[in-house]
Amino acid sequence: MDRYVHSLRSMLLISGLLLGAGSPAIAASFDCQKASTAVEKAICASPELSGLDSALGDYYSQAMAKLAPEPREALRSDQRAWLQTRNACAADPTQLAGCLQPLLSQRVLEVGKQVRLDTVALDALIASIPYHPAEAAQGLRGYPNNGLAAAWLVYLSRFEPNSGVTQKEAEESRRVAIKALSDDSFSLSVYTDTEKDASVSRARVDLTLLRMLIERSEYEPYDSQRAYVHCFVFSRQGKDAFATFGPLYGSTRDSGAPICSPEGNLFEQGPWQQLARGFDKVLEAASENSGTIRFASYAGWRLMLLEATVAPRDFLTAADKQAADPEQVIRDWTDDKTWPQKQRQQVLAAVEPARRATSTWLQRARGLSAGEAQQAAREIVRQWLNDRLDFIGENNEG
Known part of the structure; x- marks a missing residue:
């Protein structure tokens, strides 16, 4: 760290996003759907500011959990004072983003050094x-x-x-x-x-x-x-x-594939959570039969979620008309032992709501037209379902 003292000031001004650099606005540490102030809206509108805010929230939580009572209270007090300084940026709406960026960058480094003293400077350079x-x-x-x-x-x-x-x-x-x-x-x-x-x-x-x-x-x-x-x-x-950072080894090493989390809260929404719950037990059973190759599948699924939120236009290509319709596959499923009917019905009931939620998100968060969003949403849901159905089919001993 000592060798960077001479450039610390400039690094504070240039350091870009930590914790998911390049994340979209809704990756902020607060719920952007509830943003009300000019500062909150500016953070949510900027991928850079949003990523910085996410990083700050993450490091702040880690530091608060790690510190002893006295320094923890000092950090809390400093954070309150810093928030007042941050909010004062709203005084000049024309310079709002320019005011917020160096303040957030500096605060990320200040708080981050309390939990990652050895690496935060290097990571700040990378993020910039x-x-x-x-x-x-x-x-x-x-x-x-x-x-x-x-x-x-x-x-x-x-x-x-x-x-x-x-x-x-x-x-x-x-x-x-x-x-x-x-x-x-x-x-x-x-x-x-x-x-x-x-x-x-x-x-x-x-x-x-x-x-x-x-x-x-x-x-x-x-x-x-x-x-x-x-x-x-x-x-x-x-x-x-996407081709380089995804499944590679076909072993437990794929569990460490450096795949970033999906951007935003799309897959945290109710319909997607319902879809996932409907597959929980059947996937658990299939995983027991799949050996370590399952980690490659898991990495592929994570990568698909990331691509859907980062590059949704990749899903505008028309689906292969010869490919099976996943909803029909689920309707035709007859083995209640491996996958109970109640859970299959739960999945089917969530498919259309998941499409609608995805289409709405893509229009709002990614600027797709209504037609593009609907097409991409159909393909995203289709691929999500088929990935899991293929896995079940390959590893179902029943």
Whole structure:
């Protein structure tokens, strides 16, 4: 940390989203549907501000749970004072976002250091990449022997031409990152096999290197106090990122696939919760028969939820007309022992409400037209159902 004292002020101003960088406005620490003040609405309207607010809420909760009574009360008092300063930004509506961003960035670092002193500075630099790539690159160079920082410099060279990272610097950084993988022969072999595969794009190769280093860096799900900061990769790199960060190993290692949580609260809504509950018992039984390959399926499901909220237009492609209708499959199901009729009816009753909730969310949160939202919603629900029906069919001993 000492080597960053000289650049701390600028880093506070440039640090971007922590805890799901690139998350949409409704990822804020409060319910954006209930936002009432100008400040709350500004946070909810901006992915950057919303992500910062989520990060602050997460770190604040962790710190409050960790601290002894006296410093905990001091933190609570400081937070109240900070909220007053934050709310004063509303005095000039034309400069509201510009006022909030540095205040939130600084507060995230101040509170985050109470729970992640060793990593919060590096994570702040990583999170700032979409907004200040050149400054992020300069900060990452201060970690010359850090494999994760090196992998991000490779990323910057590939995807952020304004970062100033040259090809020569990227190749040196690649060597540092590969060396950091040398004590994990399996991860190293995954990367080297990808690099040698002529059918894999160079973008995918560099994203694979980044994934390997993220998995080794004690982020979620292994360390609940170090939140993912790479989530902007999914919205910025699209299908390449979804293809790279999803199921890979076909083993328990897939449980650690660095897949960010879905953006927003779509899948927390009642119809989706009802759908999930209707599958609980039959999926539990199927999972017992699936071995460790089930973790690849679980990772694929998580990735699909993320893609549905980050890139819903990916679901506008018309469904294969030869594919089975999942609702009909459920109606035709006859084995009440493996999947009781009551639970199947619960699923069927939730399908149309889930479509409507999804369509409404896509219009409000992602700006899709009514027609686009309805089409994407149908496909999202269809894929969600078929993923689980396929899993049940493959692993049902009955």
